Amino acid sequence: MKRPETRFARTDGIAIAYQVVGDGPVDLIYATGWLGNIDMMWESPRYRTFLERLASFSRLIVFDKRGTGLSDREVGSPT
Numbered sequence: 001m002k003r004p005e006t007r008f009a010r011t012d013g014i015a016i017a018y019q020v021v022g023d024g025p026v027d028l029i030y031a032t033g034w035l036g037n038i039d040m041m042w043e044s045p046r047y048r049t050f051l052e053r054l055a056s057f058s059r060l061i062v063f064d065k066r067g068t069g070l071s072d073r074e075v076g077s078p079t
Contacts, residue, residue, distance in 0.1 A: 001052050003042035006070060017070035018063035022055030030054065030062045037069040038062050 001021070008015040019038050030051075032038060041047045041062070054060045064071040 001048075001055070003039065006039055014066055014072045014074075016063055016066060016072075018061060020059060020061050021051070022058055022060045024056070024058040026058040028054055028058035028060050030060060032062065032064055032069055034065070034068050036064055038064050039070060 004019040004021040006017055006019055008017055010016075017038055032041070041051060051060065051062070067073050
């Protein structure tokens with residue numbers, strides 16, 4: 001399986017990076033850690049195997065949280 005296309009959802013002027021892989025009957029959302037990067041996850045053989053297993057039975061949606069990875073870093077002041 002090749003690395004999926006990275007897309008961006010926009011909300012309140014902030015872009016959130018996400019990828020969708022698989023087409024199973026269940027939607028499964030996986031958020032990376034604060035040092036995550038959804039593009040780089042696919043470079044690690046162990047991580048790739050983990051993600052491919054999840055995508056084998058679901059529609060896997062992975063994303064970088066606001067301010068991390070490929071998502072916008074300028075997130076403003078906390079409220």
